Amino acid sequence: MSDALPEGIHQFLGDTDWKGAEIAPLVGDASFRRYFRLRMGGKSALLMHAPPPHEDPAPFIHVARWLDENGMRAPHILAHNSAEGWVLIEDFGDQRMREWIDEHPGDEHHVYAQAIDALVRLHRLPPGPFDPYDMEVYRREVDLFTEWYCPAMRLNIDTAGWRAAWDEALAPLLGRQAPGVTVLRDYHAENIMLLEPGRLAGAQGLIDFQDALVGHPAYDLVSLLQDARRDVSEALEHDMLCRYRAAADPDDHFEADYARLGAQRNVKIVGIFTRLWKRDGKDRYLSMIPRVWTAMERDLSHEAMAPVARWFADNIPQQIRDAAGGKVQ
Structure with a gap:
């Protein structure tokens, strides 16, 4: 998979508090999803790109919110555009x-x-x-x-x-x-x-x-x-x-x-x-x-x-x- 940033990433971030953040690609998984760590002002967040038609981020958002509302520790959803496959979430760090x-x-x-x-x-x-x-x-x-x-x-x-x-x-x-x-x-x-x-x-x-x-x-x-x-x-x-x-x-x-x-x-x-x-x-x-x-x-x-x-x-x-x-x- 190319290391080039996906089309539309800057447009999405431009509508969030993370406009102009440093963007670093992360290792992906077995799916079509890609992940990026954003850094700005000493803080960090994760950006997931789950592009249609291969992926649909709506289920992730749905489950994350239910888990969060019920006391389980899922990442907070900071911003999203499901139609274009973008989800900005809390950064849990690297310690798996x-x-x-x-x-x-x-x-x-x-x-x-x-x-x-x-x-x-x-x-x-x-x-x-x-x-x-x-x-x-x-x-x-x-x-x-x-x-x-x-x-x-x-x-x-x-x-x-x-x-x-x-x-x-x-x-x-x-x-x-x-x-x-x-x-x-x-x-x-x-x-x-x-x-x-x-x-x-x-x-x-x-x-x-x-x-x-x-x-x-x-x-x-x-x-x-x-x-x-x-x-x-x-x-x-x-x-x-x-x-x-x-x-x-x-x-x-x-x-x-x-x-x-x-x-x-x-x-x-x-x-x-x-x-x-x-x-x-x-x-x-x-x-x-x-x-x-x-x-x-x-x-x-x-x-x-x-x-x-x-x-x-x-x-x-x-x-x-x-x-x-x-x-x-």
């Missing part, structure tokens, strides 16, 4: 949870505990005014695996059986996710900002939540504890799940539903990372697939995932599953 733990490994347990506590607070709120995480969405997401990964591996698979297996596996949890909680959908160590690093009770800032839906409380736990981008030990995963259970007191089906949504999310991610490679030329995500695949295999071993596990046994050759944790060749 991921880098802090890399630099201070002894803090890992404590920082993850803070992230769990934030989810507990979120889940105690009434669900936000967002669309449901229903079976249609689950199906669409798991189909990314058969649409992208399987063709990349030149596999001839039973597509009808795939959908039937997921319908059978996921159907039991649908009733248990009503009325539901707000699901941020990408809650992990690279999307959690440490606003007061080093403090035992430092605030955590939330980012990348524009796809929020109303669904099952286990989903964001899976996103955090089966992280596609960094290794989370099974021991830490266990400890954090125990912490969540002690605070939230979920029902007796929670372990099974965690496995269901773990498998669902990890299958989706394998499909997305393959698509980023095949469609968008972003092959750096391929190196993350083995980590995701390993977590997926653990989820598939739970009895709740028996229908999908049988499909994998019948359709994905064992040598592919064994080779580097399912890494695309």
Whole structure:
């Protein structure tokens, strides 16, 4: 992507208090969004460019305001022009949870505990005014695996059986996710900002939540504890799940539903990372697939995932599953 500033950036800033600010591009993510840090008079802000038709900043603004109004730490919206894809927001700084733990490994347990506590607070709120995480969405997401990964591996698979297996596996949890909680959908160590690093009770800032839906409380736990981008030990995963259970007191089906949504999310991610490679030329995500695949295999071993596990046994050759944790060749 070009380092040139997008067309219209100065016109947008000209209508804000940040006219004439120093503009520095920041590293983007896997989307079409771009980010810029503005500096002026000793202060800073972030500018997000989410240009139509590939992006729509309206959902980000909608979710950010709901989180902010309900006591969760989302960046304040300073100015926006949704039609042209501009959103000016509060600057949370550069200290992500991921880098802090890399630099201070002894803090890992404590920082993850803070992230769990934030989810507990979120889940105690009434669900936000967002669309449901229903079976249609689950199906669409798991189909990314058969649409992208399987063709990349030149596999001839039973597509009808795939959908039937997921319908059978996921159907039991649908009733248990009503009325539901707000699901941020990408809650992990690279999307959690440490606003007061080093403090035992430092605030955590939330980012990348524009796809929020109303669904099952286990989903964001899976996103955090089966992280596609960094290794989370099974021991830490266990400890954090125990912490969540002690605070939230979920029902007796929670372990099974965690496995269901773990498998669902990890299958989706394998499909997305393959698509980023095949469609968008972003092959750096391929190196993350083995980590995701390993977590997926653990989820598939739970009895709740028996229908999908049988499909994998019948359709994905064992040598592919064994080779580097399912890494695309």
